[in-house]
Amino acid sequence: MKYITTIDEQEYIVELIEPGVVKVNDVEYFVDFEEVGGQNIFTLLINGESFEAHISEGEANLWKVLMQGTLYEADVIDEREKRLSEAAGHVVKGSSIYMLRSPMPGMVTNIPLNVGDVVEAEDVILILESMKMQNELKTPQAGYISEIRIAEGDNVEQNQIMVVINPKED
C-alpha cells in the first residue's frame, strides 16, 4: 500500500512494505505503531526512536497529527484515490464556497457586515459571545458575503452555518 501524504505543501510517499517496515521517499524504516487506551493517542517507534502523537481525522483525507506541541495537517491519499482524482481533474484551490460555522454554542452579538459586502482573508465576520468572551470570527478566504443566516442576538448551536462567503467573481 502506498500513501501520498502532503504536509505544508511537501509530499511524502509512505509505502507500507510489510508489517514493521515502511518506506518514506524510498528510505526504509522499521516501525512499531500502537494505539494507547482507545483515545487516539498513538506511539510509534521508528528505528528505535520513540514518538507519541494525538491523531484526529478531519474532513476529506485530512489527518491532524499533534506531536511535541506542533500540529501537522497531513493530507493522505492512497495511490488509487490519487489516480481517480487526477482523472477527474483538479479542483482549483481557494475557489470554493466558505461556510462560517459556529465553533461553539453562543450568542451572536454583532454582525458588522451585510450581504454583498466584499471581504478579505482574516476579516472579522461576526462577534460570538461564549464562555463570557466576545469572540471575533474571521474568514480564512476572500470573497463576498452571499448569505447571512442569523441575526444579532440570536443564539446559535455548535456547527450551525451562520454566514456564507462566495469566492470573488473574477
Next chain:
Amino acid sequence: MKYITTIDEQEYIVELIEPGVVKVNDVEYFVDFEEVGGQNIFTLLINGESFEAHISEGEANLWKVLMQGTLYEADVIDEREKRLSEAAGHVVKGSSIYMLRSPMPGMVTNIPLNVGDVVEAEDVILILESMKMQNELKTPQAGYISEIRIAEGDNVEQNQIMVVINPKED
C-alpha cells in the same frame, strides 16, 4: 420498590418512594443519585449531604460499596426475592463447600497439606508466587481438604480452582 439491605448483620429497609425520595427504616430522605463517567463511581446527595462511592457488584446480590476508605459489603434483596427465598427455606451458613481460587496468575510453590487434612479458618492452604512475592492463601472457613487440583510448580490462571474444602462432618 422495597429492598432489604443487610450490612454487618444489620438490616436496613430501603424503600424507593418516588424519584428523589427514599425511606430507610421508615425515615424519609431526599436523594439525588448520579453515576460519574461510566466507571461505577457514584455521587449521592442525601438531604444535602454529599457522598461518593465506588460500587461493584459481587456474586449473589452482594454489593461492595467503597466509601471514604471503608468497604461495606451489602446484601441487597427485594421484597419479592425475600419472600421466595423464605418460602424455599434457609441455607445453613458456613456449611457450604469452599473452592480456593487463584486470585491472580502465578506459580504454586508450596502445598503444605494433603487431601483429607482438617483445616481451621485462616489456615494457610498454599503458597502462590506472583509479583515476585510468596503469597500465603488462606481458607476463610474450617473443614477438610477434599480435593487438590494442582501440584507444586504448576502455573495457574486467575480464578482457577486449586483446592476444594468440604465442611466438617458433624
Next chain:
Amino acid sequence: MTIKKVLIANRGEIAIRINRTCRELGLVTVAVFSDVDRRALHVRYSDEAYLLGPAPSKDSYLNIERIIQISKDHGVDAIHPGYGFLSENFEYAKACEDAGIIFIGPSSEAIRIMGDKETARETMIKAGIPVVPGTEGKSNLSDAELITEAEKIGFPLLIKASAGGGGKGMRKVYKSSELKSAIKLARTESQSAFGDNNVYLEKLILNARHIEFQILADQHGNTIHLGERECSIQRRHQKLLEEAPSHYLNNHPELRQKMGETAVRAAKAVNYENAGTIEFLVDKEDNFYFLEMNTRLQVEHPITEAVTGIDIVEEQIRIARGRQLSITQDELQINGWAIECRINSEDAYNNFLPSVGVITEHAAPSGPGVRIDTGVYNSYEITPYYDPLISKLIVWGKSRAQAILRTRRALEEYKIVGIVSNLPFHQNLISQTRFMAGNYDSQFVEERFSMRKAEEGKETYPEIAAIFAALSAYRRTELSAHIIRRAERDTSNWKWIGRWERLHR
C-alpha cells in the same frame, strides 16, 4: 471568630482549591452548583452540596439571595467567594455582613472602593501612589464624553470596564476611527461579565511589564506582601502564563523593594484586610503605575505558594478567624522559582477560539515540582456557560532555568483529548528564546509571537508526522474492512494494528 462550616461560592478548579484547604483544616465544606455541575468535583469533594439553579451564571453562581439563603438554612459560618462571579461584588460582601456570615475576604467597603476602578484610581492618587494617566475624576462618561477625553489622552489608549477584572470589557484602541466600535464592544462585554456597562480610558503604556504583588493583611494591622508575580504573558489582557518571582525585578532589587512597599501602602490606604493583589505596570524607564487591586484570591496565587511555602487560602481563613498572620514581612523567604501555565480550552491555531465538548482523556503530568489545579476529569464536559480554564499547571524549580525546563517536560507529558486545548501554545512559548531570556513585556504574545513563527524556529518532524498519518489512514481502512468482513476473515488483517493488541485478543 468561630468558623466551622464554610460555603464555597464558586465552581471549577478554584472551588476545589479552596475545598482542599478547608478539608485540611477540618472544616465542614458546603458546595453550591448549577444544573450542569451536579457531577463536578467541587460537589463530590464537599460535605454538603446545594443546587443554585440553571446553568447560566446569572441564574446560579451570581444569585446572591439564593446563596445567602442556603447559608442561613444550613448553618454556614463563612463564605469563600473564590475569584470571578461575586468575589468582587461589594453588595454581596455587604449581604454576608448583614446576614452575620463571615465573608472570607476584605470588607465590603474596601471592595467597593477598589472594585470601582475609577474610585480606586482616585484613592490611590490621594495616597500618593502613581497611576496610569487617564479619565480620572470623571465617572459615568457617555460615548461622546469618552471620545472627547480620548483626544486629550492621545492614542494608543485602553478602554476599561469600571467594574472590570480579568481582562473582560477591555479594548486597545490605536486610532480614533476605531474608538466608537471599541467602546461598544467593551460596554457589551462589561455588561455581560459584571452587569455594569461603565467604562473609562487609560493611556496605553507600550512595552510595559505587568507585575503584581500578593498582599496579606490581618485584623491586627499587619499588612505584608509575599513578593511579586510577573504576569506579562497575556493575550487581550488575559493572562496566560505567570512567573514568581519576576526575572526583571531580580535584576532590579531596589525597584522590587520600592514596589513592594508601595503595594503595602496601597492596601493600607483602603484599610485592606485578607488576601489581595496590587497590580502594577512597569515601563521601560522603571516607572511603575498602580493599575488596579484585585480584592480576592488570584488565579495565579499558587506560584506564590510554591516559592513561599505558604498556603494562601489557609491564611485567608486565619485572617477571617481574627488571628494574626502566620509570618511577618521580615520572615518572608522566596525559595526557587515557579511558573503557572493556564491551560484553556482554546485553539491556539485558530485565533484562540474556545472549544466545548467532553474531555475523554485528561492525562496530567506529575513528578518533582509539578502541581495541577483542575476541576476536570475523564468524561467531564466543557460547556459554553463558564470560562475556558481547564487546569493550571504549576511548576516549581530551584532556579528559573530549572522551572522552565521542568515546565517544558511537564507540557510534553500533558494530554487532553476530546476538546482542543492551548497546550501547543504553551509548548511553543516556553521554548522561545526571548521568553527563556526573560526578555518580554505585555505586548509580547500579541505582537511578537505567532504559532507559525514559533514553529519555524524549532525542530519539526514532518516525515514522522507523515508516517503517523499514513499508518492512521491505513488503520482506519483496516478497521472498517474488519467490521465488514468480520465473518469471512480472521484477525490477521489487523497485522498493522499492533502486536500487543493481537496478543491480548
Next chain:
Amino acid sequence: MTIKKVLIANRGEIAIRINRTCRELGLVTVAVFSDVDRRALHVRYSDEAYLLGPAPSKDSYLNIERIIQISKDHGVDAIHPGYGFLSENFEYAKACEDAGIIFIGPSSEAIRIMGDKETARETMIKAGIPVVPGTEGKSNLSDAELITEAEKIGFPLLIKASAGGGGKGMRKVYKSSELKSAIKLARTESQSAFGDNNVYLEKLILNARHIEFQILADQHGNTIHLGERECSIQRRHQKLLEEAPSHYLNNHPELRQKMGETAVRAAKAVNYENAGTIEFLVDKEDNFYFLEMNTRLQVEHPITEAVTGIDIVEEQIRIARGRQLSITQDELQINGWAIECRINSEDAYNNFLPSVGVITEHAAPSGPGVRIDTGVYNSYEITPYYDPLISKLIVWGKSRAQAILRTRRALEEYKIVGIVSNLPFHQNLISQTRFMAGNYDSQFVEERFSMRKAEEGKETYPEIAAIFAALSAYRRTELSAHIIRRAERDTSNWKWIGRWERLHR
C-alpha cells in the same frame, strides 16, 4: 565525564521518575522494555526505546548482556539502573565499567561489599559501626548450620537473604519449630528475586524503629547525608508509608546527629560514591544498629526531595559526571514535612493479596503539596510479572500535622478503578491515633493494626452504604429492563438514574 545519552534500565514509576530529570537536563533518554511494556509511559516519554524480550524479568529487565549490547549499539554514555532488577548487581555495574559506559551509581566494588549483606555487616563491624547480632563471619550456611546458629542467637530472629533488599527473602521466626520451613520459603523467594538462595540470621529486635539516612557522595571526597526517613510502617518488611523527617528523632536531636555522622562514616568505609541509603534499627533504649546499605536510589527518595528541595536524580547525574555535590552538609536545610504512601495493587481486606487487571480509571489527587509518581494511566494493565506498586503519593506540608491532614485529603480524592488497591489501608492508617501521635514502631502494622479494628474506631455510614447499594440494585434492574424493553417504553423508566443523564439524552 561527558553524559549526553542515558539508558534507563528499568520500568514503571521509577523509570519515568529518572526519565523526567534526564529530560529536564536536556539528556537524550533511552528506554528498554519487555513485550508487555510496549505502551508503557517510560517507552512513550523517551527519545529512543528498544525491546529487551518477553515479559518475565529474567528474559528482559535482568538481561545484562542485552542491555549492554543496546547501549553499545546506540551510543549510550551512561546507564541509570533505578531500583530493583539489576540495580544492586555488582556484575552488572562491572559489565558497564568494562564496556566503558558510566554506571550512574557506586562502583561495582562498593555494590559487591554492601550487596552481600554478610560482607557488609563484617565491613561495618571493622569500621566500628554497631550491627544487629547474628551469624556474622559465617557465610554460605547450610540449613543445618543455620539451625545450630539460630539456637545460639535465640528467638525471635530474622532470616534474611544475603543478596536481599526490599523485604524479599526475609522471614521472622518466633520459635524453633517454624525455622525449617521459614528457611525454605526465604531461600525460594531469594532465589526468585535475586538469583541467589543464600540466607543468614539476625536477632529480631522488637519494637524497633526503622530509620534510614540518605547519602550523597561525589568523586571529590565529599560525603553528606540529606537527613533521615522514618520507614517503620511496614508489613512483612515491605515499606508501606514513609515520613521525612522522623518524629522520633525530632524529639531526640543528639541521636539524629550521631546517626547522621555514623551513616556518613559507613558510606566512607566502602569509598561510597553516588546516592545510597544507610538503614538503621533504633531500639527502645535509643541504641541504633546498621541494618544494610541500599546502594541505589530508594523508592522513598521523593520525601527527602520534598523537604530539601534537592532533585536526588539530578545529583546522581552530577556525581556521575564528576562534578561536586551542589550543597554541603552545613548548607542542608530541612523544610517542613513529607509523607509517602505506596499505593499497591493489593487487597487490604483480603490478606494484602495482589490484584491484577486493567486500570479503567486512575483519578489521582493533586493541589498544594501533592506529588504523584506513577507509571499507570487509564487502560494500563497491571500484570503478574512485576511488583504491585501502582503509584507513590508524596505529600508535603509545613508541619507534620499539615502533611498528615493533606495526605488524608489526597487519599480521599484518589480513585483507582478496575483493580483492587490498598488505598483503604492508607486511609485507615493515616487516621489512627497512634500514627498521628508518631507513636509506632516496625511491628505496628502487623501487630497493632487491622482493617477491622481501624474501622471500628471511625465514623461509618452503613445507612448511606445501604442506600447506595439499594439504588445500585434498582439501577441494574432498570438498566436490564431498559435494554429488553427499549422498543416498548420511553426513557421514563430511567427516572431514578439521574436527572442530568436524562437532560443530556
